[in-house]
């Protein structure tokens with residue numbers, strides 16, 4: 101962690117507006133592959149909004165407008181030359197509520213590889229499905245029922261299926277918006293373990309409301325408040341020795 | 357005294373009762389609160405004065421109007437009875453047919469519905485009719501007035517501070533609402549009952565198997581005395597109905613309806629949607645007779661010319677294709693609004709999930725939204741089919757009357773609804789197999805559309821539950 105690697109993604113002076121209302125103010129941040137980055141902050145402070153600017157999901161919100169520069173491997177993702185379809189294949193996303201498609205488990209995983217033409221033969225696709233499910237820690241539980249509907253799995257399994265679906269297209273960055281908030285502690289532990297295993301291979305950004313979780317899974321933490329980035333640093337430092345009072349109040353639960 | 361006058365009078369009495377009962381209650385109210393002790397929170401008058409007013413008005417109107425309704429039904433019998441006791445009636449012939457013909461002539465003249473009698477014997481009875489009529493209508497009116505006054509007086513004596521007028525009035529209101537909802541249900545049951553009854557009579561003349569599976573439909577020949585066998589095979593009608601309503605119309609309505617729903621839900625800007633959706637829905641409000649003449653006068657001749665152009669020379673000027681195409685257009689709004697609803701109720705998270713995988717909007721629609729919305733869309737299509745096969749005007753005007761069992765869309769076919777119209781318009785006797793066949797057809801149509809509706813609603817409901 102000592103030698104500086106170039107950041108995978110970096111944001112410079114990003115502002116996001118919903119219509120007239122500003123939701124993100126002048127945020128600059130770097131995200132890299134060696135570390136898991138956690139976004140924390142009180143509800144409504146703009147964590148999801150900022151996360152969604154990283155793969156341009158805000159394009160789907162008619163009123164949203166993004167200013168500033170966000171780069172992926174040095175290339176501005178908001179430039180006109182950037183193809184959103186390719187961007188989203190490189191920057192995957194896992195949502196708060198598990199949202200498997202109403203298709204079979206197999207087809208859920210195969211969805212991305214198919215639309216991006218990653219596998220030409222059925223055998224290739226089979227390989228991708230198996231390896232993605234293995235990496236998502238779901239293979240042993242579902243290998244005998246790949247034809248069953250993805251929506252028939254438990255909530256925790258569904259969320260791992262969604263993670264498997266995201267990694268099936270070999271993204272470079274994975275964005276997770278409160279991926280465990282709908283899950284019980286055991287399913288949460290599995291996802292956290294999974295994040296540990298995925299670290300280093302993908303740049304991972306996770307939004308969470310759970311301080312312990314941020315401390316457990318991340319190496320870097322960003323604290324947002326009222327649309328601004330208050331503090332960004334190594335997780336251990338933020339949790340043991342925050343520079344800002346607002347961060348300290350929030351982490352110790354004194355935030356009102 | 358005529359009906360309108362007496363009803364107006366009773367309504368006037370009702371108004372007076374309302375005003376005076378309310379006034380009386382209001383006079384009681386301050387008295388009650390003055391005698392009462394100030395610290396008590398509850399007003400001493402149990403119900404608001406206007407409830408007392410309504411209570412009295414209901415007592416004035418209810419019994420009197422009910423009596424008048426009954427009286428209007430029994431009075432003609434009483435009048436005739438009195439006329440028959442008149443000495444002039446002794447001259448009437450004994451045979452029941454001509455007797456009642458003369459009586460009804462006399463009655464029509466007495467009531468001013470006719471000017472002169474064909475049968476001179478009727479003339480002698482006009483005056484007795486008039487006087488009997490006067491006698492009973494005056495009697496009825498007086499009785500109704502008495503009832504109204506008695507009801508009002510009764511209600512008036514009950515106005516006291518602690519009288520629960522509100523409870524009573526609300527109970528009456530509730531019963532009225534219940535009655536209103538029962539009427540629709542009872543009517544439906546009655547319709548089904550009469551359909552069943554007449555169909556049973558039909559099936560006692562024609563075997564249900566011949567009817568349901570017979571291939572030849574020629575009720576005319578049965579009416580002309582060639583017997584009922586082989587005249588009532590309804591398969592050509594069923595086929596025509598399905599061919600037009602479930603096949604040709606759906607070929608038009610499903611793709612167009614679905615595509616417009618997709619455009620409206622996924623691509624249209626909110627402003628465009630706000631305009632386009634209501635405009636599409638206006639299509640559903642166009643009277644079907646307008647579609648009918650559009651089909652008959654514009655589409656059908658074009659279809660015939662088109663058929664000639666592609667080399668089919670015996671094409672008829674009334675065709676399954678013309679009726680089916682226009683019916684398809686009529687059905688578009690149904691399909692599109694059902695599809696619109698079901699696409700909209702696919703959770704946004706599903707759409708986001710697909711977009712976040714790097715799918716384009718159209719990939720998302722094809723591979724995620726449509727499959728997820730499919731049950732709802734199917735339900736909508738079933739509802740549309742059930743509407744299409746019950747549709748009458750377009751097919752009557754554009755599909756023709758020939759009961760052909762054909763796959764050729766340029767040929768004329770006929771449908772269940774067209775034949776019902778055909779069988780029941782014009783002169784008929786209500787006990788010939790030809791007329792009763794209409795009820796059997798109606799029963800089949802009713803059962804099929806009912807089943808389609810039940811299945812469709814079930815599918816849609818199951819689907820709604822899947823997404824909460």
Ligand SMILES: Nc1ncnc2c1ncn2[C@@H]1O[C@H](COP(=O)(O)OP(=O)(O)OP(=O)(O)O)[C@@H](O)[C@H]1O
Nearest residue numbers: 118123141142143144145146147148149150161163
């Ligand atoms: N689609 C939208 N249209 C308009 N305003 C929005 C939209 N989405 C979010 N906002 C607003 O932007 C601000 C930030 O919202 P955001 O969802 O990013 O917060 P968050 O930090 O993720 O909160 P939470 O922890 O509750 O998920 C809020 O004030 C919110 O009301």
Ligand SMILES: [Mg+2]
Nearest residue numbers: 147148149277
């Ligand atoms: Mg959020």
